[in-house]
Every structure is written in C-alpha cells, then in structure tokens.
Amino acid sequence: MNETVTAATAPLRARAEIDLGALRANVRALRALAPDAALMAVVKSQAYGHGALRCARAAVEAGATWVGTATPEEALALHAAGLPDGVRLMCWLWTPGGPWREAVEAGIDVSVSGMWALAEVTAAARAAGVPARVQLKADTGLGRSGCQPGEDWAELVGAALRAEREGVLRVTGLWSHFACADEPGHPSIAAQLTVFREMLDHAEAAGVRPEVRHIANSPATLTLPESHFDLVRCGIALYGISPSPEIGTPAxxxxxxxxxxxxxxxxxxxxxxxxxxSYGHHYVTPGATTLGLVPVGYADGVPRHASGTGPVLVGGKWRTVAGRVAMDQFVVDLGGDEPEPGAEAVLFGPGDRGEPTAEDWAQAAGTIAYEIVTRIGARVPRVYVDGQDGRDGRDGRGAPEKLGGPGGDGPARVDLDPTGHADEGRAR
Structure with a gap:
C-alpha cells in the first residue's frame, strides 16, 4: 500500500524520515572523493534500513552507475522493480543451490569465491543459454568469502578463463574487501592492498580482462585514494554516516x-x-517529576542495550531513556516539563536541530551506527522527503515529496510507505 499524505493530517506513532535529497548530495560528495572511479551504491538489507528501491533510484540519479546487494534475492527484487537503463547490478552472498539461473538471465553480476560456485553458475548459464557475468572475489586478508591466494586462486582463474573461452561466462570483475579500513593506519590495510595487486597481476597475466577492479568500501573511499581502482563500493557513507569516529564526522x-x-x-x-x-525498576525517580511515554521499543529497533543511556530530544531538550527499553515503548524523565501528548520525540537525525545522531545511539548501546539504522523495524513507516539538494521535490515517480521549512516550500507533503518495506519490490 502506498499513499501520499500531508504531515499535518497524518499523525504517526513513529516515523523514519528518509531524505532522498541528502542521499543524492552524499553520492555527489563521494564521487568527488573518487573522481576517476565509478560508484556502486550498496543497498543491501533494505539500504541499511532506508528502503532499497527508493535509495537505489536516488543514488543513480546522482551518478551511481552500479547498485550492489548482498543476496541474489535482493538483487532480483530490484531488477524486477526496475532501475534505469545501463545501471549494473551485483550481488555476492551465495549459497549452494541459489537462484543462479535467474540472476544470469537478469544480467546481474555474480560474485564467485570458489570452484563450487563457478560450477553452479556455469551450469546455470548453459541452461539459460546466456553467458554469466562473473566477478572473481579474492580473500586478501578479511578471512570471510573470497578465494585464497596461491594455488586456489590460480585454479579458480584458470577454470573461469576456460569457461570464458567456451562462451559460458564473462569475467567482468576482480574484487576484494578490507578488514580494517575504518581503523586509520592499521597494518592490514597496506598488506591487503599488496595482496590484491599481486592477485590482480596473476589473473591479468593469465588472460583475465576485467571491466572493473575494486576493493574500496566506504572508509577506503573516504581515506584511501590508492585503493579506488575502477570502482568504489559505498554503503554506510551513502546514508551520511561515518564508518567510525576515528575516521571523522560526516560533516x-x-x-x-x-x-x-x-x-x-x-x-x-x-x-x-x-x-x-519500567521493568525491573532499574530507574527510580529522584523526586517529583513528569514522565513521557515514547511508543517505540526493541521491536522497532530501539536497542535494549541503550536502556538508561539512549538520548532523545523532547521539547528542545535532551532526555535519556529512563529504565529499560521494552518491546513497544520506553519512558523518559521530563524533569517537570509538560509537553502535550503528540509532541515530537526525536531519537536521532542529522544533529543540526540539536537532536542526537545515530552515532550517539551507537555509543549509548555499545555498538556501531550501521546497526542502529539497519535494525529499525518494518512497522516504523519510512516517510520519503526531498529536502537537501535543491531539486523541485519530485522523485522518480513525479510525486511531490518536499517538506516545508528549510529546503521545502509550501504545505509539507511526504510519500508514506506504511509498512516500511512492503512496496520496495513493486515497479513504479
């Protein structure tokens, strides 16, 4: 279900406002940091909780030419929904028996880390009668997916080249992933770059002619120009969040x-x-006060680990979660203030209205900002607005989305996805 509503006439229990204008501006900022490389917008896990289809389309409008997902199911849903012509899709998290044929027929670039995967994708390509687009992944030190250097890499490259000569596939890319790029100066960064270059050299000497070579994730895009190669893969930075405080702030x-x-x-x-x-009475009021009930809880993605520490902006003042976060709600001590029921409680945002940020919540919960935004649940509606890049408030569907106030004009109109994600797989 989709509907366009006015903010004034559609009060919501909770909302996750997604500023597509800010996302487009972030894409342009990231492209400026890697001017000689193409940019992949990574939209796995519903674009880190922001909504995969809407964010993918906005990123492409700003110049992203690749879209990346973890699972093939995510990539196939985006393909079915429709992206602009010429945009390349890639996915990398495969298990035996996956939808290889569907991905091959859709023209999706698939990652291959070992011989079992190469065997499955070549069989799928033969059955489909369409050459597969294969990117060989090297494990340069992360220790997750990817082929080990040495004999394993030589075997995989050789087998892929034989399949390419048979017309079964095209090796479109060679790639890897950093382990510690968010820790400036970590010795593994230089070590992985060295191994990656060696594995590239071996593959290219054997006859591989990749369209793209890539290893840079968000932190490497921001801080390691020597890692940019032909393509940078931006996930968390796309959504305006720094990969780690050690690297710097979003600003x-x-x-x-x-x-x-x-x-x-x-x-x-x-x-x-x-x-x-709240449960357990871990917070007891120190004196007469007012309490405010905020109707979101850990079922909505508010981390229970932030009980007693999570910051909230109410009535222009920072308050702290009082006691435990429950499944559907938590309480703040308002210190005697008396906001009206229906007043806005802001858990996090950009921070320029004095509100906490996702990084503040990460610190409060002992986790990372990636988790804070990604875990926001499906029963929190995503409300898409367009307020930061000077556009006319119209998205790819032509629906007005600009909020009133800064960056907006006139009555606030927003595009509401009441389920959070249910419409993301439908063509528009």
Whole structure:
C-alpha cells in the first residue's frame, strides 16, 4: 500500500524520515572523493534500513552507475522493480543451490569465491543459454568469502578463463574487501592492498580482462585514494554516516545523515519521587517529576542495550531513556516539563536541530551506527522527503515529496510507505 499524505493530517506513532535529497548530495560528495572511479551504491538489507528501491533510484540519479546487494534475492527484487537503463547490478552472498539461473538471465553480476560456485553458475548459464557475468572475489586478508591466494586462486582463474573461452561466462570483475579500513593506519590495510595487486597481476597475466577492479568500501573511499581502482563500493557513507569516529564526522566529508527517527509522545504524567519506572525498576525517580511515554521499543529497533543511556530530544531538550527499553515503548524523565501528548520525540537525525545522531545511539548501546539504522523495524513507516539538494521535490515517480521549512516550500507533503518495506519490490 502506498499513499501520499500531508504531515499535518497524518499523525504517526513513529516515523523514519528518509531524505532522498541528502542521499543524492552524499553520492555527489563521494564521487568527488573518487573522481576517476565509478560508484556502486550498496543497498543491501533494505539500504541499511532506508528502503532499497527508493535509495537505489536516488543514488543513480546522482551518478551511481552500479547498485550492489548482498543476496541474489535482493538483487532480483530490484531488477524486477526496475532501475534505469545501463545501471549494473551485483550481488555476492551465495549459497549452494541459489537462484543462479535467474540472476544470469537478469544480467546481474555474480560474485564467485570458489570452484563450487563457478560450477553452479556455469551450469546455470548453459541452461539459460546466456553467458554469466562473473566477478572473481579474492580473500586478501578479511578471512570471510573470497578465494585464497596461491594455488586456489590460480585454479579458480584458470577454470573461469576456460569457461570464458567456451562462451559460458564473462569475467567482468576482480574484487576484494578490507578488514580494517575504518581503523586509520592499521597494518592490514597496506598488506591487503599488496595482496590484491599481486592477485590482480596473476589473473591479468593469465588472460583475465576485467571491466572493473575494486576493493574500496566506504572508509577506503573516504581515506584511501590508492585503493579506488575502477570502482568504489559505498554503503554506510551513502546514508551520511561515518564508518567510525576515528575516521571523522560526516560533516568532515561533506556528508549528511539521511534518516531521522522520531515518535509522538503517547502520554505525559506526574509522578512522585521514589517512583519505579519500567521493568525491573532499574530507574527510580529522584523526586517529583513528569514522565513521557515514547511508543517505540526493541521491536522497532530501539536497542535494549541503550536502556538508561539512549538520548532523545523532547521539547528542545535532551532526555535519556529512563529504565529499560521494552518491546513497544520506553519512558523518559521530563524533569517537570509538560509537553502535550503528540509532541515530537526525536531519537536521532542529522544533529543540526540539536537532536542526537545515530552515532550517539551507537555509543549509548555499545555498538556501531550501521546497526542502529539497519535494525529499525518494518512497522516504523519510512516517510520519503526531498529536502537537501535543491531539486523541485519530485522523485522518480513525479510525486511531490518536499517538506516545508528549510529546503521545502509550501504545505509539507511526504510519500508514506506504511509498512516500511512492503512496496520496495513493486515497479513504479
């Protein structure tokens, strides 16, 4: 279900506002950092919680020429929904018996890390009567997927070249992934680059002519120009979040967080001192105060580990989660303030209105900002707005989406996906 609503007439329990204008601006900033490389917009796991189809299309509008997913099912859904002509799709997380033939027929670039995968994709290509687009992945030190250097790499490259000569596949890429690019100066970074170059040299000497060679993820795109090669793969940076505080803030790289998570305060009440709050009474009011009930909880992705520490902006003031985060709700101590029920509680956003950021929540929960945005659940509607890049407030469907206020004009209109993700696989 989809509908266009006005913010004034459609109060929501909670909303994750996704600023597609900010996303496009982030793509342009990242392209400027890697001007000689193409850019892949990584939209795995529903674009880190932001909505895969809408974010993929916005990224392409700003100059991304590749779109990447983890699973083939994610890539096939995007292919079915429709992306602009000429955009290349790639996926890399395969298991035996996966939908190889469907991916081959869709023209999706598939990653191959070993002989079993090469055997399955070549069989699928023969059955489909279409050459597969294969990217060979090298394990240069991460220790996850990817082919080991040495004899294993030589065997895989040789077998792929034989299949290419038979017309069964085309080796379109050679690639790898960093382990510690978000830790500036880590010795593994230089070591992996050395191994990657050696594995490239071996494959190219054997006769591989890849269209793209790539190893750079978001942190490498931001800080390691020597790693950019032909293509950079940007995930978390696309959504305006720094890969790690050690690298810098989003603003240091001209990035702006894309998601703002907020909820409507459901209840405000006076309580005396000594009043226990939430399960276990891990918080007890130090004196007479007011409590505000915020109707989101760990079922919506609010981390329970942030009980007693998670920051929230209510009425222009930072408040802290009081007691435990429950499945559907948590409480804040308002210190005597009395906002009206329905007042906005902002959990995180770009930070320029004084609200916390996803990084603040990551620190509060002892995790990373990637997890904070990605875990926001499907029952939180994604509300798509277009407020940062000077466009006219129209997305690829032509629906007005610009919010009033800064970057907007006139009545606030937003495009609402009430289920969060249910419409992402439908063509528009």
């Amino acid at each position: 240091d790289f001209g990035l702006r967080p894309v998601m703002t998570l907020s909820a409507s305060v459901a209840l405000v009440k006076h309580v005396p001192g000594g009043h226990g709050v």
